[in-house]
Amino acid sequence: MISITSxxxxxxxKKKILTDISCTLRPGHIYGLLGLNGEGKTTLIKLIAAMLLPNSGQICYATLQSSKRSADYFNEVFFLPDSSKLPDLPIEKFGSLYGLFYSRYNHEEYTDYLKAFNIPIENGLSALSLGQQRKVHIAFALACNCSVLLMDExxxxxxxxxxxxxRKLISKSMNEQKLYVISSHQIRDIDQLLDALLILHQRKLIVNSSLQELAQSYKISTELQPQEEVIYTEHVFEGQKHLVKSTSNEENPVDIEFLFNAFTHANQPIAL
Structure with missing residues:
Protein backbone atom coordinates (compact mmCIF):
# COMPACT_ATOMS: atom_id res chain seq x y z
CA MET A 1 0.00 0.00 0.00
CA ILE A 2 1.23 3.48 -0.88
CA SER A 3 0.19 6.28 1.47
CA ILE A 4 0.62 9.88 0.36
CA THR A 5 0.03 12.56 2.99
CA SER A 6 -0.08 16.35 2.45
CA LYS A 14 7.13 30.40 -9.11
CA LYS A 15 6.59 26.89 -10.44
CA LYS A 16 4.42 24.89 -8.08
CA ILE A 17 3.58 21.46 -9.45
CA LEU A 18 1.64 19.51 -6.81
CA THR A 19 -0.32 20.96 -3.90
CA ASP A 20 -1.58 19.13 -0.81
CA ILE A 21 -1.91 15.67 -2.40
CA SER A 22 -3.24 13.00 -0.05
CA CYS A 23 -4.41 9.54 -1.06
CA THR A 24 -3.99 5.83 -0.41
CA LEU A 25 -3.21 3.43 -3.25
CA ARG A 26 -4.07 -0.16 -2.45
CA PRO A 27 -2.73 -3.46 -3.79
CA GLY A 28 -4.84 -5.49 -6.17
CA HIS A 29 -5.58 -2.43 -8.34
CA ILE A 30 -4.33 -0.94 -11.59
CA TYR A 31 -4.61 2.84 -11.38
CA GLY A 32 -4.71 5.08 -14.43
CA LEU A 33 -2.96 8.39 -13.73
CA LEU A 34 -4.35 11.06 -16.05
CA GLY A 35 -3.86 14.78 -16.48
CA LEU A 36 -3.31 17.49 -19.04
CA ASN A 37 0.23 18.26 -20.20
CA GLY A 38 2.27 19.80 -17.42
CA GLU A 39 -0.07 18.80 -14.60
CA GLY A 40 2.63 16.81 -12.76
CA LYS A 41 1.92 13.17 -13.64
CA THR A 42 5.57 12.26 -14.20
CA THR A 43 6.57 14.35 -11.20
CA LEU A 44 4.14 12.45 -8.97
CA ILE A 45 5.40 9.09 -10.22
CA LYS A 46 9.01 10.13 -9.66
CA LEU A 47 8.13 11.25 -6.14
CA ILE A 48 6.56 7.87 -5.38
CA ALA A 49 9.62 6.19 -6.89
CA ALA A 50 11.87 8.32 -4.62
CA MET A 51 13.65 9.82 -7.60
CA LEU A 52 12.43 13.18 -6.31
CA LEU A 53 11.88 14.20 -2.69
CA PRO A 54 8.80 16.15 -1.50
CA ASN A 55 9.15 19.76 -0.42
CA SER A 56 6.74 18.79 2.34
CA GLY A 57 4.51 15.87 3.15
CA GLN A 58 5.27 12.17 3.11
CA ILE A 59 5.11 9.11 0.87
CA CYS A 60 5.30 5.64 2.39
CA TYR A 61 5.17 2.07 1.23
CA ALA A 62 3.91 0.29 4.35
CA THR A 63 6.30 1.67 7.00
CA LEU A 64 9.06 2.57 4.53
CA GLN A 65 9.43 6.28 3.76
CA SER A 66 10.40 7.30 0.24
CA SER A 67 12.55 10.10 1.60
CA LYS A 68 14.85 7.57 3.30
CA ARG A 69 15.66 6.01 -0.10
CA SER A 70 16.40 2.69 1.53
CA ALA A 71 17.29 -0.51 -0.31
CA ASP A 72 14.10 -2.04 1.12
CA TYR A 73 12.00 0.73 -0.44
CA PHE A 74 13.61 0.35 -3.86
CA ASN A 75 13.11 -3.42 -3.65
CA GLU A 76 9.36 -2.80 -3.45
CA VAL A 77 8.90 0.10 -5.89
CA PHE A 78 9.93 -0.09 -9.56
CA PHE A 79 9.80 2.88 -11.96
CA LEU A 80 9.50 2.40 -15.73
CA PRO A 81 10.28 5.79 -17.35
CA ASP A 82 8.70 7.08 -20.54
CA SER A 83 11.72 6.10 -22.65
CA SER A 84 14.11 3.17 -22.39
CA LYS A 85 17.85 3.73 -22.72
CA LEU A 86 19.42 0.43 -21.75
CA PRO A 87 23.13 -0.44 -21.33
CA ASP A 88 25.05 -2.19 -24.08
CA LEU A 89 24.74 -5.73 -22.73
CA PRO A 90 23.54 -9.10 -24.01
CA ILE A 91 19.78 -9.25 -23.47
CA GLU A 92 19.86 -12.23 -21.12
CA LYS A 93 22.77 -10.84 -19.09
CA PHE A 94 20.91 -7.55 -18.63
CA GLY A 95 18.18 -9.43 -16.78
CA SER A 96 20.41 -11.68 -14.70
CA LEU A 97 22.76 -8.80 -13.75
CA TYR A 98 20.25 -6.08 -12.85
CA GLY A 99 17.84 -8.62 -11.40
CA LEU A 100 20.27 -9.07 -8.50
CA PHE A 101 18.97 -5.79 -7.07
CA TYR A 102 15.43 -7.21 -6.64
CA SER A 103 14.73 -10.03 -4.23
CA ARG A 104 11.75 -11.41 -6.19
CA TYR A 105 13.27 -11.18 -9.66
CA ASN A 106 12.39 -14.24 -11.76
CA HIS A 107 14.69 -14.87 -14.73
CA GLU A 108 12.40 -17.49 -16.24
CA GLU A 109 9.56 -14.98 -16.28
CA TYR A 110 11.89 -12.44 -17.88
CA THR A 111 12.71 -14.77 -20.77
CA ASP A 112 9.05 -15.79 -21.11
CA TYR A 113 8.00 -12.14 -21.42
CA LEU A 114 10.72 -11.57 -24.04
CA LYS A 115 9.43 -14.52 -26.04
CA ALA A 116 5.91 -13.12 -25.85
CA PHE A 117 7.26 -9.89 -27.38
CA ASN A 118 9.22 -11.89 -30.01
CA ILE A 119 12.56 -10.50 -28.83
CA PRO A 120 15.56 -12.66 -29.90
CA ILE A 121 17.21 -13.25 -26.54
CA GLU A 122 20.58 -14.18 -28.07
CA ASN A 123 21.06 -10.61 -29.35
CA GLY A 124 22.66 -7.67 -27.63
CA LEU A 125 20.64 -4.64 -26.57
CA SER A 126 22.59 -2.39 -28.93
CA ALA A 127 21.27 -4.40 -31.90
CA LEU A 128 17.65 -3.63 -30.98
CA SER A 129 15.45 -0.79 -32.15
CA LEU A 130 14.12 1.68 -29.59
CA GLY A 131 10.76 -0.10 -29.66
CA GLN A 132 12.41 -3.47 -29.02
CA GLN A 133 14.43 -2.03 -26.14
CA ARG A 134 11.16 -0.78 -24.72
CA LYS A 135 9.82 -4.34 -24.77
CA VAL A 136 12.94 -5.61 -22.97
CA HIS A 137 12.51 -2.94 -20.29
CA ILE A 138 8.85 -3.86 -19.79
CA ALA A 139 9.75 -7.57 -19.57
CA PHE A 140 12.38 -6.80 -16.93
CA ALA A 141 10.04 -4.53 -14.95
CA LEU A 142 7.40 -7.26 -14.75
CA ALA A 143 9.93 -9.99 -13.91
CA CYS A 144 11.22 -8.01 -10.90
CA ASN A 145 7.85 -8.67 -9.21
CA CYS A 146 7.99 -5.52 -7.12
CA SER A 147 4.96 -4.73 -5.00
CA VAL A 148 4.53 -1.37 -6.74
CA LEU A 149 5.11 -0.86 -10.47
CA LEU A 150 4.98 2.72 -11.73
CA MET A 151 4.78 3.09 -15.52
CA ASP A 152 5.14 6.39 -17.37
CA GLU A 153 3.76 6.15 -20.94
CA ARG A 167 -2.05 -5.60 -22.03
CA LYS A 168 -2.03 -9.39 -21.84
CA LEU A 169 1.24 -9.46 -19.89
CA ILE A 170 0.06 -6.78 -17.45
CA SER A 171 -3.14 -8.75 -16.79
CA LYS A 172 -1.20 -12.00 -16.40
CA SER A 173 1.34 -10.55 -13.98
CA MET A 174 -1.14 -8.66 -11.79
CA ASN A 175 -2.27 -10.17 -8.47
CA GLU A 176 -3.78 -9.09 -5.15
CA GLN A 177 -0.35 -8.29 -3.67
CA LYS A 178 0.70 -5.88 -6.43
CA LEU A 179 -0.19 -2.29 -7.18
CA TYR A 180 0.26 -0.80 -10.65
CA VAL A 181 0.08 2.89 -11.61
CA ILE A 182 0.04 3.68 -15.34
CA SER A 183 0.39 7.26 -16.57
CA SER A 184 -0.56 7.71 -20.21
CA HIS A 185 -2.00 10.15 -22.72
CA GLN A 186 -2.91 7.17 -24.92
CA ILE A 187 -5.91 6.15 -22.84
CA ARG A 188 -7.20 3.71 -25.48
CA ASP A 189 -3.98 1.71 -25.05
CA ILE A 190 -4.69 1.01 -21.38
CA ASP A 191 -8.37 1.58 -20.61
CA GLN A 192 -9.15 -2.16 -20.62
CA LEU A 193 -6.62 -2.70 -17.83
CA LEU A 194 -7.73 -0.04 -15.37
CA ASP A 195 -10.01 -0.47 -12.40
CA ALA A 196 -9.33 2.91 -10.75
CA LEU A 197 -8.59 6.48 -11.82
CA LEU A 198 -6.35 9.23 -10.50
CA ILE A 199 -6.81 12.62 -12.20
CA LEU A 200 -4.53 15.59 -11.60
CA HIS A 201 -5.81 19.06 -12.44
CA GLN A 202 -4.53 22.49 -11.48
CA ARG A 203 -1.95 21.00 -9.10
CA LYS A 204 -4.60 19.02 -7.21
CA LEU A 205 -5.69 15.38 -7.20
CA ILE A 206 -9.32 15.87 -8.16
CA VAL A 207 -10.26 12.22 -8.69
CA ASN A 208 -9.18 9.12 -6.77
CA SER A 209 -11.93 6.60 -7.38
CA SER A 210 -12.58 3.10 -8.62
CA LEU A 211 -14.22 2.70 -12.00
CA GLN A 212 -17.01 0.83 -10.26
CA GLU A 213 -17.79 3.87 -8.10
CA LEU A 214 -17.71 6.15 -11.13
CA ALA A 215 -19.94 3.77 -13.08
CA GLN A 216 -22.52 3.87 -10.27
CA SER A 217 -22.36 7.66 -9.83
CA TYR A 218 -22.53 8.83 -13.44
CA LYS A 219 -23.84 7.81 -16.82
CA ILE A 220 -23.72 9.08 -20.38
CA SER A 221 -26.86 10.41 -22.02
CA THR A 222 -27.45 11.42 -25.63
CA GLU A 223 -30.96 12.77 -25.00
CA LEU A 224 -31.59 16.34 -26.11
CA GLN A 225 -32.84 17.29 -22.65
CA PRO A 226 -31.85 14.67 -20.05
CA GLN A 227 -34.06 14.40 -16.99
CA GLU A 228 -31.05 13.89 -14.72
CA GLU A 229 -28.65 16.60 -13.58
CA VAL A 230 -26.24 17.42 -16.42
CA ILE A 231 -22.62 17.69 -15.27
CA TYR A 232 -20.88 18.21 -18.60
CA THR A 233 -21.82 18.37 -22.29
CA GLU A 234 -19.69 17.63 -25.31
CA HIS A 235 -20.65 18.18 -28.94
CA VAL A 236 -20.11 15.06 -31.05
CA PHE A 237 -20.88 14.09 -34.65
CA GLU A 238 -24.26 12.61 -33.68
CA GLY A 239 -25.30 15.66 -31.67
CA GLN A 240 -24.62 16.10 -27.95
CA LYS A 241 -23.21 13.80 -25.33
CA HIS A 242 -23.94 14.53 -21.65
CA LEU A 243 -22.44 13.29 -18.43
CA VAL A 244 -25.30 13.10 -15.95
CA LYS A 245 -25.73 12.09 -12.34
CA SER A 246 -27.02 8.54 -12.09
CA THR A 247 -30.21 8.19 -10.06
CA SER A 248 -29.75 4.46 -9.46
CA ASN A 249 -26.97 2.25 -8.11
CA GLU A 250 -26.72 0.36 -11.38
CA GLU A 251 -23.32 0.23 -13.05
CA ASN A 252 -23.28 2.18 -16.30
CA PRO A 253 -20.80 1.84 -19.18
CA VAL A 254 -17.67 3.93 -18.55
CA ASP A 255 -15.93 6.04 -21.17
CA ILE A 256 -12.69 7.06 -19.45
CA GLU A 257 -11.73 9.65 -22.06
CA PHE A 258 -15.14 11.34 -21.77
CA LEU A 259 -14.98 11.22 -17.96
CA PHE A 260 -11.56 12.83 -18.04
CA ASN A 261 -12.81 15.64 -20.29
CA ALA A 262 -15.77 16.17 -17.96
CA PHE A 263 -13.68 16.36 -14.79
CA THR A 264 -11.07 18.69 -16.27
CA HIS A 265 -13.34 20.97 -18.32
CA ALA A 266 -16.54 21.29 -16.27
CA ASN A 267 -17.45 24.84 -15.29
CA GLN A 268 -17.57 23.86 -11.62
CA PRO A 269 -15.68 21.16 -9.68
CA ILE A 270 -17.49 17.85 -9.81
CA ALA A 271 -18.29 16.33 -6.42
CA LEU A 272 -17.65 12.62 -6.17
Missing amino acids: LNYAYSK PTNGLDIPSKTIF
Whole structure:
Protein backbone atom coordinates (compact mmCIF):
# COMPACT_ATOMS: atom_id res chain seq x y z
CA MET A 1 0.00 0.00 0.00
CA ILE A 2 1.23 3.48 -0.88
CA SER A 3 0.19 6.28 1.47
CA ILE A 4 0.62 9.88 0.36
CA THR A 5 0.03 12.56 2.99
CA SER A 6 -0.08 16.35 2.45
CA LEU A 7 2.37 16.14 -0.45
CA ASN A 8 3.68 19.38 -1.93
CA TYR A 9 6.26 19.80 -4.65
CA ALA A 10 7.59 22.77 -6.60
CA TYR A 11 10.57 23.17 -8.91
CA SER A 12 10.80 26.78 -7.78
CA LYS A 13 8.78 29.36 -5.85
CA LYS A 14 7.13 30.40 -9.11
CA LYS A 15 6.59 26.89 -10.44
CA LYS A 16 4.42 24.89 -8.08
CA ILE A 17 3.58 21.46 -9.45
CA LEU A 18 1.64 19.51 -6.81
CA THR A 19 -0.32 20.96 -3.90
CA ASP A 20 -1.58 19.13 -0.81
CA ILE A 21 -1.91 15.67 -2.40
CA SER A 22 -3.24 13.00 -0.05
CA CYS A 23 -4.41 9.54 -1.06
CA THR A 24 -3.99 5.83 -0.41
CA LEU A 25 -3.21 3.43 -3.25
CA ARG A 26 -4.07 -0.16 -2.45
CA PRO A 27 -2.73 -3.46 -3.79
CA GLY A 28 -4.84 -5.49 -6.17
CA HIS A 29 -5.58 -2.43 -8.34
CA ILE A 30 -4.33 -0.94 -11.59
CA TYR A 31 -4.61 2.84 -11.38
CA GLY A 32 -4.71 5.08 -14.43
CA LEU A 33 -2.96 8.39 -13.73
CA LEU A 34 -4.35 11.06 -16.05
CA GLY A 35 -3.86 14.78 -16.48
CA LEU A 36 -3.31 17.49 -19.04
CA ASN A 37 0.23 18.26 -20.20
CA GLY A 38 2.27 19.80 -17.42
CA GLU A 39 -0.07 18.80 -14.60
CA GLY A 40 2.63 16.81 -12.76
CA LYS A 41 1.92 13.17 -13.64
CA THR A 42 5.57 12.26 -14.20
CA THR A 43 6.57 14.35 -11.20
CA LEU A 44 4.14 12.45 -8.97
CA ILE A 45 5.40 9.09 -10.22
CA LYS A 46 9.01 10.13 -9.66
CA LEU A 47 8.13 11.25 -6.14
CA ILE A 48 6.56 7.87 -5.38
CA ALA A 49 9.62 6.19 -6.89
CA ALA A 50 11.87 8.32 -4.62
CA MET A 51 13.65 9.82 -7.60
CA LEU A 52 12.43 13.18 -6.31
CA LEU A 53 11.88 14.20 -2.69
CA PRO A 54 8.80 16.15 -1.50
CA ASN A 55 9.15 19.76 -0.42
CA SER A 56 6.74 18.79 2.34
CA GLY A 57 4.51 15.87 3.15
CA GLN A 58 5.27 12.17 3.11
CA ILE A 59 5.11 9.11 0.87
CA CYS A 60 5.30 5.64 2.39
CA TYR A 61 5.17 2.07 1.23
CA ALA A 62 3.91 0.29 4.35
CA THR A 63 6.30 1.67 7.00
CA LEU A 64 9.06 2.57 4.53
CA GLN A 65 9.43 6.28 3.76
CA SER A 66 10.40 7.30 0.24
CA SER A 67 12.55 10.10 1.60
CA LYS A 68 14.85 7.57 3.30
CA ARG A 69 15.66 6.01 -0.10
CA SER A 70 16.40 2.69 1.53
CA ALA A 71 17.29 -0.51 -0.31
CA ASP A 72 14.10 -2.04 1.12
CA TYR A 73 12.00 0.73 -0.44
CA PHE A 74 13.61 0.35 -3.86
CA ASN A 75 13.11 -3.42 -3.65
CA GLU A 76 9.36 -2.80 -3.45
CA VAL A 77 8.90 0.10 -5.89
CA PHE A 78 9.93 -0.09 -9.56
CA PHE A 79 9.80 2.88 -11.96
CA LEU A 80 9.50 2.40 -15.73
CA PRO A 81 10.28 5.79 -17.35
CA ASP A 82 8.70 7.08 -20.54
CA SER A 83 11.72 6.10 -22.65
CA SER A 84 14.11 3.17 -22.39
CA LYS A 85 17.85 3.73 -22.72
CA LEU A 86 19.42 0.43 -21.75
CA PRO A 87 23.13 -0.44 -21.33
CA ASP A 88 25.05 -2.19 -24.08
CA LEU A 89 24.74 -5.73 -22.73
CA PRO A 90 23.54 -9.10 -24.01
CA ILE A 91 19.78 -9.25 -23.47
CA GLU A 92 19.86 -12.23 -21.12
CA LYS A 93 22.77 -10.84 -19.09
CA PHE A 94 20.91 -7.55 -18.63
CA GLY A 95 18.18 -9.43 -16.78
CA SER A 96 20.41 -11.68 -14.70
CA LEU A 97 22.76 -8.80 -13.75
CA TYR A 98 20.25 -6.08 -12.85
CA GLY A 99 17.84 -8.62 -11.40
CA LEU A 100 20.27 -9.07 -8.50
CA PHE A 101 18.97 -5.79 -7.07
CA TYR A 102 15.43 -7.21 -6.64
CA SER A 103 14.73 -10.03 -4.23
CA ARG A 104 11.75 -11.41 -6.19
CA TYR A 105 13.27 -11.18 -9.66
CA ASN A 106 12.39 -14.24 -11.76
CA HIS A 107 14.69 -14.87 -14.73
CA GLU A 108 12.40 -17.49 -16.24
CA GLU A 109 9.56 -14.98 -16.28
CA TYR A 110 11.89 -12.44 -17.88
CA THR A 111 12.71 -14.77 -20.77
CA ASP A 112 9.05 -15.79 -21.11
CA TYR A 113 8.00 -12.14 -21.42
CA LEU A 114 10.72 -11.57 -24.04
CA LYS A 115 9.43 -14.52 -26.04
CA ALA A 116 5.91 -13.12 -25.85
CA PHE A 117 7.26 -9.89 -27.38
CA ASN A 118 9.22 -11.89 -30.01
CA ILE A 119 12.56 -10.50 -28.83
CA PRO A 120 15.56 -12.66 -29.90
CA ILE A 121 17.21 -13.25 -26.54
CA GLU A 122 20.58 -14.18 -28.07
CA ASN A 123 21.06 -10.61 -29.35
CA GLY A 124 22.66 -7.67 -27.63
CA LEU A 125 20.64 -4.64 -26.57
CA SER A 126 22.59 -2.39 -28.93
CA ALA A 127 21.27 -4.40 -31.90
CA LEU A 128 17.65 -3.63 -30.98
CA SER A 129 15.45 -0.79 -32.15
CA LEU A 130 14.12 1.68 -29.59
CA GLY A 131 10.76 -0.10 -29.66
CA GLN A 132 12.41 -3.47 -29.02
CA GLN A 133 14.43 -2.03 -26.14
CA ARG A 134 11.16 -0.78 -24.72
CA LYS A 135 9.82 -4.34 -24.77
CA VAL A 136 12.94 -5.61 -22.97
CA HIS A 137 12.51 -2.94 -20.29
CA ILE A 138 8.85 -3.86 -19.79
CA ALA A 139 9.75 -7.57 -19.57
CA PHE A 140 12.38 -6.80 -16.93
CA ALA A 141 10.04 -4.53 -14.95
CA LEU A 142 7.40 -7.26 -14.75
CA ALA A 143 9.93 -9.99 -13.91
CA CYS A 144 11.22 -8.01 -10.90
CA ASN A 145 7.85 -8.67 -9.21
CA CYS A 146 7.99 -5.52 -7.12
CA SER A 147 4.96 -4.73 -5.00
CA VAL A 148 4.53 -1.37 -6.74
CA LEU A 149 5.11 -0.86 -10.47
CA LEU A 150 4.98 2.72 -11.73
CA MET A 151 4.78 3.09 -15.52
CA ASP A 152 5.14 6.39 -17.37
CA GLU A 153 3.76 6.15 -20.94
CA PRO A 154 4.60 2.41 -21.12
CA THR A 155 3.24 1.96 -24.67
CA ASN A 156 5.57 4.60 -26.14
CA GLY A 157 7.34 3.06 -29.13
CA LEU A 158 5.21 -0.07 -29.23
CA ASP A 159 3.54 -1.14 -32.46
CA ILE A 160 -0.14 -2.13 -32.46
CA PRO A 161 0.35 -5.92 -31.94
CA SER A 162 2.84 -5.21 -29.13
CA LYS A 163 0.31 -3.02 -27.33
CA THR A 164 -2.05 -5.99 -27.28
CA ILE A 165 0.74 -8.21 -25.91
CA PHE A 166 1.53 -5.55 -23.30
CA ARG A 167 -2.05 -5.60 -22.03
CA LYS A 168 -2.03 -9.39 -21.84
CA LEU A 169 1.24 -9.46 -19.89
CA ILE A 170 0.06 -6.78 -17.45
CA SER A 171 -3.14 -8.75 -16.79
CA LYS A 172 -1.20 -12.00 -16.40
CA SER A 173 1.34 -10.55 -13.98
CA MET A 174 -1.14 -8.66 -11.79
CA ASN A 175 -2.27 -10.17 -8.47
CA GLU A 176 -3.78 -9.09 -5.15
CA GLN A 177 -0.35 -8.29 -3.67
CA LYS A 178 0.70 -5.88 -6.43
CA LEU A 179 -0.19 -2.29 -7.18
CA TYR A 180 0.26 -0.80 -10.65
CA VAL A 181 0.08 2.89 -11.61
CA ILE A 182 0.04 3.68 -15.34
CA SER A 183 0.39 7.26 -16.57
CA SER A 184 -0.56 7.71 -20.21
CA HIS A 185 -2.00 10.15 -22.72
CA GLN A 186 -2.91 7.17 -24.92
CA ILE A 187 -5.91 6.15 -22.84
CA ARG A 188 -7.20 3.71 -25.48
CA ASP A 189 -3.98 1.71 -25.05
CA ILE A 190 -4.69 1.01 -21.38
CA ASP A 191 -8.37 1.58 -20.61
CA GLN A 192 -9.15 -2.16 -20.62
CA LEU A 193 -6.62 -2.70 -17.83
CA LEU A 194 -7.73 -0.04 -15.37
CA ASP A 195 -10.01 -0.47 -12.40
CA ALA A 196 -9.33 2.91 -10.75
CA LEU A 197 -8.59 6.48 -11.82
CA LEU A 198 -6.35 9.23 -10.50
CA ILE A 199 -6.81 12.62 -12.20
CA LEU A 200 -4.53 15.59 -11.60
CA HIS A 201 -5.81 19.06 -12.44
CA GLN A 202 -4.53 22.49 -11.48
CA ARG A 203 -1.95 21.00 -9.10
CA LYS A 204 -4.60 19.02 -7.21
CA LEU A 205 -5.69 15.38 -7.20
CA ILE A 206 -9.32 15.87 -8.16
CA VAL A 207 -10.26 12.22 -8.69
CA ASN A 208 -9.18 9.12 -6.77
CA SER A 209 -11.93 6.60 -7.38
CA SER A 210 -12.58 3.10 -8.62
CA LEU A 211 -14.22 2.70 -12.00
CA GLN A 212 -17.01 0.83 -10.26
CA GLU A 213 -17.79 3.87 -8.10
CA LEU A 214 -17.71 6.15 -11.13
CA ALA A 215 -19.94 3.77 -13.08
CA GLN A 216 -22.52 3.87 -10.27
CA SER A 217 -22.36 7.66 -9.83
CA TYR A 218 -22.53 8.83 -13.44
CA LYS A 219 -23.84 7.81 -16.82
CA ILE A 220 -23.72 9.08 -20.38
CA SER A 221 -26.86 10.41 -22.02
CA THR A 222 -27.45 11.42 -25.63
CA GLU A 223 -30.96 12.77 -25.00
CA LEU A 224 -31.59 16.34 -26.11
CA GLN A 225 -32.84 17.29 -22.65
CA PRO A 226 -31.85 14.67 -20.05
CA GLN A 227 -34.06 14.40 -16.99
CA GLU A 228 -31.05 13.89 -14.72
CA GLU A 229 -28.65 16.60 -13.58
CA VAL A 230 -26.24 17.42 -16.42
CA ILE A 231 -22.62 17.69 -15.27
CA TYR A 232 -20.88 18.21 -18.60
CA THR A 233 -21.82 18.37 -22.29
CA GLU A 234 -19.69 17.63 -25.31
CA HIS A 235 -20.65 18.18 -28.94
CA VAL A 236 -20.11 15.06 -31.05
CA PHE A 237 -20.88 14.09 -34.65
CA GLU A 238 -24.26 12.61 -33.68
CA GLY A 239 -25.30 15.66 -31.67
CA GLN A 240 -24.62 16.10 -27.95
CA LYS A 241 -23.21 13.80 -25.33
CA HIS A 242 -23.94 14.53 -21.65
CA LEU A 243 -22.44 13.29 -18.43
CA VAL A 244 -25.30 13.10 -15.95
CA LYS A 245 -25.73 12.09 -12.34
CA SER A 246 -27.02 8.54 -12.09
CA THR A 247 -30.21 8.19 -10.06
CA SER A 248 -29.75 4.46 -9.46
CA ASN A 249 -26.97 2.25 -8.11
CA GLU A 250 -26.72 0.36 -11.38
CA GLU A 251 -23.32 0.23 -13.05
CA ASN A 252 -23.28 2.18 -16.30
CA PRO A 253 -20.80 1.84 -19.18
CA VAL A 254 -17.67 3.93 -18.55
CA ASP A 255 -15.93 6.04 -21.17
CA ILE A 256 -12.69 7.06 -19.45
CA GLU A 257 -11.73 9.65 -22.06
CA PHE A 258 -15.14 11.34 -21.77
CA LEU A 259 -14.98 11.22 -17.96
CA PHE A 260 -11.56 12.83 -18.04
CA ASN A 261 -12.81 15.64 -20.29
CA ALA A 262 -15.77 16.17 -17.96
CA PHE A 263 -13.68 16.36 -14.79
CA THR A 264 -11.07 18.69 -16.27
CA HIS A 265 -13.34 20.97 -18.32
CA ALA A 266 -16.54 21.29 -16.27
CA ASN A 267 -17.45 24.84 -15.29
CA GLN A 268 -17.57 23.86 -11.62
CA PRO A 269 -15.68 21.16 -9.68
CA ILE A 270 -17.49 17.85 -9.81
CA ALA A 271 -18.29 16.33 -6.42
CA LEU A 272 -17.65 12.62 -6.17
